[in-house]
Amino acid sequence: MTASPTAANTRAVFAVFEKYQKERLMFVQTVADLASRESNIDALQSAGVMSLLRPLLLDNVPAIQQAAALALGRLANYNEDMAQSVVDSDILPQLVYSLSEQNRFYKKAAAFVLRAVAKHSPELAQSAVDSGALTALISCLEEFDPGVKESAAWALGYIARHNGELSQAVVDAGAVPLLVLCVQEPELSLRRIAASALSDIAKHSPELAQCVVDANTVPIVAPLLANPDAKLRRQVCSALAQIAKHTVDLAETVVDGEIFPNALNCLKDVDGYVKKNAATLLAQLIVNSGGIAAVVDYVNETRGNARLPGVMTLGYVAAFSETLALAVIVAKGVPPLTQALVIENEEHIKAACAWSLGQIGRHSPDHAKTLADHAVLPKLLKILTSGDKGSSAATDTDAGPGADLKTKTKRALKCILEKTLSIEALDPLLQPNVTPPNILKYVVGQFAKILPHDVAARRSFVTSGGLQRIQEIANLFAGMAPGVPGTLAQEQAVERGSSNVLQGNALTGTKMGEYITTINECYPEEIVRYYSPGYSATLLDKIDEYNKQQEYGPGGGHHTQQLPRLPSSDQLPTAPQPQGITA
Template sequence: MSQRQVLQVFEQYQRARTQFVQAVAELSARPQNAESLRSAGTWGAVGGRGGLWGPANLSLWQLKPMVFGTVMHHQALYPLLETNCFYLERQKAAAFVLRAVGKHSPQLAQAVVQCGALESLVICLEDFDPGVKEAAAWALGYIARHNSELSQAVVDAGAVPLLVLCIQEPEIALKRIAASTLSDISKHSPELAQTVVDAGAIAHLAQMILNPDAKLKRQVLSALSQIAKHSVDLAELVVEAEIFPVVLTCLKDSDEYVKKNGATLIREIAKHTPELSQFIVNAGGVAAVIDCIGSCRGTVRLPGIMMLGYVAAHSENLSMAVIVSKGIPPLCTCLVEEQEDHIKAAAAWALGQIGRHTPEHARAVAVANVLPTLLSMYMDTHSSEDLQLKTKRALKNILQKCTYLPALEPLLQDAPPNIMKHIVGQFSKVLPHDSKARRLFVTTGGLKKVQEIKAEPGSLLQEYINTINNCFPEEIVRYYSPGYSEILLERVENYQPVL
């Protein structure tokens, strides 16, 4: 009987404990409770050494590690690290808790750094167990993700060389997470990226581009693009790792994110100098990117579109190379198909960059029937401000070079005055020198439209219109001017027949 009583008491205790931790876990799921939980001394109850926190109830502890993550009481972290050094699983779990804490906000991550977690995490990176390394790398990545100070703290703790060693480990998961951490570190500033480069990360990362694992590829490409985005030197270092024909295969990958990150990497390299862009063009990168744009939808397209814009912006030869690589039709489909305004804006910008160099370029763009689409987007009241600005600039860039009149004529109908100025300007430049075009201009009704334009006397538009009118005989101009039929009828009325 007595034994049973004792057992009952302990069972009761166990049950209460479970219930308690469950309740705390549920409460701690809400951030607004964190402060009251903290002040009520939850940690002492849950995590104290003498409290419920013993090796025996490890699985209880595993129940909700998020308790500690959200409780935000960073006293917690020390006993965690200290008591948990003995067991691998606990190291892993401790790192998980740190990750969970550090993930939410820069302040929490700062708290993690201040209580000295980085040193322990770096020690964990030297561990033999890949799981522990992975957990530590992940926690470091979450800390470094927030801002450059935290990244700098991670770098100062000496994590980078060890992360580079982690990349070389055989475990795919560890590689993946180490690459992601390197990406998080190097994304903030050129100096941090330089530290990562100095640790020799680029060569190892570049080797892994051909890895069959898609998630690893994502992280590797992201890390490389984060390194390359800062400066010309870093981009050149990335290019020198001979990524070039290889990285194009990523654009054909079945995984969307691999495509996106690959295109981002190419974009980050291409945007720096004409030489790098030329290098990419020579390697066939533009064709691959164009295919990639054609084969996917949504945000995956965005870096590819921007890459085409950057390449075309550098010089007229590169722009011509984009045109020759049949880059314009996919961009047009992007412009038409996409739902989101920012992708449309990027496509419009890229088209503007392609068409702004010479009449030849502008003609290539205009032939693809882009101008009416751009104009309708510019006129659309639903499109965002950025899209309107981008389309306007693109239109202006293209129109100022365009001498292909058949493409310009449809625009005469409904362009607003600020666009009309450029269109009529192009007509006034071309028509005086081209008799066939003059004839066509009359027969297609362009002259009539020009007569209908209402321009303020003395404005640039009026000057252009006058130039155009001077190219034609006066009768024709008068014939097409609005209200001429009434004048004729009046003359009929007033005419005295000779008898």
């Protein structure tokens, strides 16, 4: 029996649609696979992949929707520009709309896209919030599937981590109680990400940390310090530290959560991140319990080896974070460390002081400025250069400690200098005959960062003699060979046709050469030449050359200019004798 013409036509039509569906699925799966490799991202973007994937998010085939969301997530995860393209293509509202209707596989892929967009910057995270993502993600936290919960918690954490306003939005959406419930789930990966999200929320302000505490977080999270999973212990230590760092009351709440002795045991953990986060937690507890002030008093009151534990404690506390370093500054910990650096005789104590000061100053320009205000930089430089001059008291037995002291002093100087943006603090170190070249490079580098953006600093730099010293440094480092472009030495070499101009010198291709060129480009060439070594001799040479031109004339022949001849005495007119005068 033959099929009817109508049935045959129907099959033919269905075959076209089936082929179209298979091609769509193959296309979107291939794009998702290509997007997993970084080398393909630019080509995909230039091919207009965003506009092709967007309609596939609303496809009637779930597998195509999921593959399209996965491809978009991988593209957005690559860099901020790709994430911005996702936002500009109005893809986020479609994702949020579909989150409430689709299956768990699509929800995981959509949450991945939101996370990939939000992670890059506060502005992109705000775009995700503006699209209504928080409500959809909160609903995902109530799903039965742990994978959906995990993807939603991860996205919420990436939104909250940027600033207090975004964290407050996450809290207002009702995320904290659900995240606390996720910490109690049996799946390890879900517990880790939920704890991490709570840490990202609590870190911004005391009010947000209090919101986390009010959800009964501490009693639930604290016992997890003894969990066998190292990655979970990392996140738990971090979350408790972010809660404890804000106020004394919050620190006491963490302590009341019975974190001891498990927190102390984490200090001996085999996982390095667990040890670091546990030490940060304990440092926060010490700071908020008034421990820093007590340690500062101890360093002030003790001398010799008894000072060493206090000095090291201040350094360790300051090393953990910018906030803890600021706590040491506020507790007036810099003056006793500076005093100990100068007056202590034991080199290992001086080395500890240098290390601690470096840990305080390495965080930000404000931290470095505090150290500069206490004249720490010249004192560190003095220690670094003192051994170069030799000492009759020095012996071979103290060469080891001397090397350790110099190493720690040099590292401290470099850490502080890289954050110093004060011309007044840097100027005393711009001494080519005193500051070692490996430190001078960082000093010149900081000037190269400051001067292009500060007009007042450029003028001050000239009047203080800094520009002249820069030219001296250029000639010193170049070994008196043709110098940095724009300098007098380089101009003279060009006039002479020196082959060294082509061959370069010790500054060619170096960081120091780049820094000096950047500084010289902030000034007119005449000013740079004026302050270059040998400029006065050049002026004298030009005066001599000018005199010769006046003497020989423009024709090049020697001639003497004839002066007018005076008349002889007999040619002078006789003066008339006055009449009526008698002897």
